[in-house]
Amino acid sequence: MSRFDWLSEFLARLEDEHLIARHGDARALAPAHCLELDADDWAEAGRVAAEMGLRHAGVWVDPLGSGPIERGAERGTKVEDQAIRVLACLEHGGDYLILQTLVPLVAQTRPVLGSHTPAYPGVDRLERHAQDLTGIRFRRHPDDRRWIRHQAWSAEDFPLRADFPIEGRSAGRTPADVDYPFTRIQGNGVYEIPVGPVHAGIIEPGHFRFQAAGEDVLRLEERLGYVHRGIEKLAVGRDPQGLMRLAGRVSGDSTVAYAWAAAQAMERAAGCAPPPRAMSLRAILAERERIANHLGDIGAICNDVGFAFAHVQCARLREQWQRRSAALFGHRLMMDTLVPGGVAHDLSETAFRELRLDHAALHKAIEPLFDIVDDHPSLDDRLIGTGILAQADARALGCTGYVGKASGMTFDVRRDSPYAPYDQVRVDIPKETAGDVAARVRVRMKEVLASLWMLDRLLDVLPEGEIAVPFPLPEEGAVGLGLIEGWRGEILCFVRFAEEGRIARYFPRDPSWFTWPALERLIHGNIVPDFPVCNKSVNGSYAGVDL
Template sequence: MQIPGLDLEFDALPAPVPIWNAQVSFAQWQSAATAVRDAGGRLLAVWAGSMAQKPPCMCAAYVTLDGAFWLSLPLNQQEGRWVYPDLAAVFPDAVRMQRAAADLSGVFALGAHDMRAWLNHGAWPQDHFPLQQDPGQLPLLAATELVNYPFVRVEGDGVHEIAVGPVHAGIIEPGHFRFSAVGEKVLRLEQRLGYTHKGIEHRMTQLAPLDACRLAGRVSGDTTVGYAWVYCMALESATQTTVPERAAWLRALMLERERIANHLGDLGALGNDAAFAFGLAQFSRLREDWLRVSKQVFGHRLMMDCIVPGGVQSDINVAQRELLLQQCEAVEKDVRSLFNIYEAHAGLQDRFMTTGRVSPALAASLGLTGLAGRASSQSWDLRCDQPWLPYSVMQVAMTTQHNGDVAARVAVRFDEVFESLRLIRRILVEMPLGDVACPVQLPPQASCGAGWVEGWRGELFVALELAGSDQMSRIRRCHLHDPSWQNWPVLEHAIMGNIVPDFPLINKSFNLSYSGQDL
């Protein structure tokens, strides 16, 4: 496989989706990004590899219609710092990923315009980089003085700032939003995230590879199935393990149930943010019933720890299959009725339409992905673009909208609920018999693998490096990527020109993960 205009030798990683890796030079690092952009591709993730490797590598993953490309750049040192060429001029969504890599690994982008700390809020010294620590080391850090974050100031007559968060009125994760406004019209929004940083990627290096899926499933609680699957896919790629077919079908069943559960919750919350409490009441009822059946069938409301390396934790029986089919019929009937109510409600549509619009051109240039991207004409969905079992036999229908406003993001959710209900019914009817798990043998030699799954919010990606040993393989580096990295910066643009009271509605229409990005 080749990236057009770039002469590289790629190695295929053994995964159910097409993923290749290759090593690049300093000169090829930026030219590869440009070649991908010119071919209509996207940036998937940027991260620093294991700092124990000498020299360490900077990594980037790109997406084209042919698959994903994981490129590694051996780093140089300049003035005692590991450096690499900046990617932000080609892909603006690289900025925050590069800033996070600087905070965690001490690698710095040459020529970058924004060098502010992202995850380090002053809780650890500027010369401390957590991912440079030995996996077994728990450093004792001296107390540091917290610093004020240097927000970009907007000057002009009548301009004032509104500070929101990081502590919010609801029971939600912390994040700070600094609005610059004239009256109620928003001129600029700047976010300050990182408050839920937990040191997950350092903790992954302290866990056995077969156990780390439990931590992966807790990166972002609303995406526990997606993260568990994508980590297991990366581990199975690194160990060249092929899971049984029935296990793959059961994983898809859980992933689609997770997608529906989150869409039901969002549709209710979006109605509530537009003062339509009836919508919140009805969708909350449907979501609660949906989660209770998940608990009854899979043993956990969110299906946490149900996906394991090599397959799934347990099978479903005939009675459970019938229960799931019956629930699909009941939920579809109610959601179609609610869809008609939402569409016919003039007050609701007045709040939704034209609010928080992201044009297709802006979405493409900023790398907007997932369901928010599909609401702005970004036709990317792994289940359609790179289908693997069971999606490869089910012909998933991708839903897209073109207006890019709250109404479009609501419409995408409704369409995806109906499509996921169809997929679940097909899975339950056509799922083959057989084993639901197989053993995963860890290799004695060093190896790497990658996972790539279309979660409910968008693409999830895991890059996994295993360090072999005579006794047991261990995790040398595990990078977990959430689509919120791409989408949080776009939210800053979506609010521009809107009024401050519309921010909760616009924010909920994206419903991005704090925890998934902060790690």
């Protein structure tokens, strides 16, 4: 199917199904196409898209107005002012389509919309997240359990609605959340192992409930969302610079990628074009972030199976890398290095030379190290054939990043839907097909090498000029879509502006929404002691799905 033909076929299929489709403003969420649907046709459109092989890249809601329409309200009240707008992003061959619909808010009635989860199991928790925070119900959703809802909220409290105060309404201590109804397997010899949410290490809170027979894992179910920092609510009313600072703290190990996604969304909404030098510097920061995190995880995976040598070496190299980031960009994790319209730090001639030397030194150090990791009997014994994620499961869940690439799914925003400066440089995408822990390690090692090569190419052609331009305040109602390839995979960001350039809605979607469910599938057939290495090989972001 040639480029864009899929969109014509999709529209034709909707017509054949007697669904009334209305084109929206094609520029509103560029580069995505936009399609306005009647609410009654929402679920059916999802089913058609799944049959055509479109990948679901996320669903979110945008509550409009201040609350439900009360009985006796003035006749002039607009439906758009008292409604929930629901948006879903679909991808095919690097092209994006945004489906939109309006669900009116009616007094004393919960808004209802058909679910995409029966066709796209990867959006299960995203729909439940939206349900808990806005009150919308997804008809025919296979799992009606709450996901993010805290005991601090009553059954009729929906924190993302405008009439809910950011400080909440609860007085006193919130009761412990101990009644989540985990699914259980019954049978002789089947037992449960609860792990977390508080762990012995420094990881964030997350609960893993195993059903096992002997050492064999029969089922794993995750329970996340223990913190709920209120990121989406905290964004409301911020100025663009304030949103950038918040975005950089959604998931601290992806601060550059999240800030870039937010900047891209806001800049598209405002019609702002950052200078070429700024875009190249953003890419340099993003590739440095990718390398640092992959180095840390490669070592941690090896450490989980007792190969401490690789862990020590990767930790040493990562520490040197992050110290250089602190020296040149002001922060080990490179927080607050991006600003609306550009970047905050330029590269001096001295810094330029230091980066060149660093790239060469790291490449020299990792080549023999990666050779050992790739072919060492004790590692092979524990990693090969462990935690296999079948390509069919990766595709069904919508996995991107190293998890998808290790199972044969090579989608990468930098190559398949390129943005500056990646549209001017070759992006090598590693691919493995085994889908096991070893494959995920090999993808990470190849990405480190590819990023090192790319960093030198970016320095070779680093444009001269300014590193930022003034950011014009967007009009009220302006919307923007950000799509960035973070080190975990595709990051999506939606922004809508209110008056005076303030943020009315911010939604960041981490790739971990799709890879956490993958962990539940790939652990099947493995033994309980292999869970730590399987978990680390996926390394989903707790914070990224605990907004």
